[in-house]
Amino acid sequence: MRSFSYSSPGQIGDASDAARESGAQIIAGGTTMVDLMKIGVIAPDALVDINGLSDLEGYAVAGDRMRFGALAKMSTVADDPAVIDAFPALSESLWKAASPQLRNVATLGGNILQRTRCPxxxxxxxxxxxxxxxxxxxxxxxxxxxxxxxILGGSSACVAMYPGDFAQALIAFDAEVVVSGAGGERTIPFSQLHVQPGDSPEVETVLEPGEIVTEIVLPVVPAMANSTYLKARDRESYAFASASAAVGVAMDGDTVSDVRIALGGVASVPWRATDAEDSLRGQPLTEETAREAGRIAFETAEELEGSAYKIALGADVVAGALMQVKSRMGGE
Structure with missing residues (x-):
């Protein structure tokens, strides 16, 4: 690890100015940044520590919009009874994402911007x-x-997988991120934050130099209360997803009035399975319709020699998550 300068601004504007300097990187919990520095993948000239921006630590679940400060800790949010009750998938996506030690220091903003685990x-x-x-x-x-x-969203230049879990709960439920930078504050739909690799895999997000994620916002919808995050992985204790799904369902009598499905462990960016959602709306939620939704979710997958197993596994995970939600709602 080579030498670098370090600063800890107390104001968002000062932090943004420092982060715009060439060779600067923002650090919060450090669970990704320090790791990448130690293995030599990145070598910043300067680290801009934003932990002094204490206004970004709060969050609120009540009301018609959930708001999460970018510096809120993963463990704090995952363990909050109000979050668990209002949005189980969000809580589950956080506590299944990392070891307790990492969750205690990792931040929500840092989590959504983590880099690929491609070896x-x-x-x-x-x-x-x-x-x-x-x-x-x-x-x-x-x-x-x-x-x-x-197997989804890759290109001839890159098939690296987006590794996060929390992001699937966000993209499934129409989250937005608020960012602050030289041009002031702007709001970005979470579905537009990450960029598929195309011909430029080095460009991973639409953030401008110096822009800092300050808040994550979600509109409250009924399907949040009936949601789950199901994750298939090599070991139960702590591992990245081989395939995962964040799902939420709202029913009108015996038929699905709203459904949200997002896929993890299988795509280059957080991935929403809109065609699978469309197949379920207006239908009963049964083992048959859940499995059909899982199949549709992977219709456009591009099979790779080593990861073809993700297609069948991912379809099973989607179906399993949907039936798990049905069971929680009292269905058979």
Missing amino acids: YFRDTAYAQCNKRNPGSGCAALEGGETNLHA
Whole structure:
């Protein structure tokens, strides 16, 4: 790890100004940033610590919009009884995302901006990584292992998988992120925050230099109360998803009036399965319709040699999550 300067501004404007400087990186909980610095993937000239922006630590669940400050800790939000009651999928996506030690220091804002776990991105011994070294190629697609890679939203330049869990609960329920930077404050639909790799895998979000995520906002809808986050992984204690699904359902009698489905562990960005949702609206929620929704969710998947298993697994996870919600609502 090479030398770098360090600052801890107390005002959002000062933090944004410092973060716009060439070679600067923002740090909050540090659970991703420090890790990447230690393994040599990034080497910033300056770290801008935003933990002094204490106004960004609060959150509120009551009312018609949930609001979460970007510096709220994962563990604090996941364990809050009000969150658990109002939005189970959000709580579950947080406590299933990391070990207790990490959740105690990791922030919501940092979590949604975490970098891929692609082994070729994180191991600098591999020169071929278009995300880390633009134009160098993709080791995964050039004879490498692809069991951890994306089958949705990838490109010929990159099939790195977005690794987060919390993001699936956000994209499924129409979240927005508020950011602050040189141009003032703006609100970005969460579905537009992350960028599919295309020909420029090094560009991961639409954030401008110096922009800081300050708040995450979600409109409250009935399907939030009947929601869950189901995660299939190699080990139960702490691992990234092989396939996961955040789902929520609202019923009108015996038929589905609203449904939300987002996929994790399988795509290059947080992924909402809108076609699968459309297949369920106006239908009864049964094992048959849930499995059909799971199948539809992966209709456009592009099979890779090492990660073809994710198609069947992902479909099962979607169906399982939907039936889990039905069970919680008292259905058979």
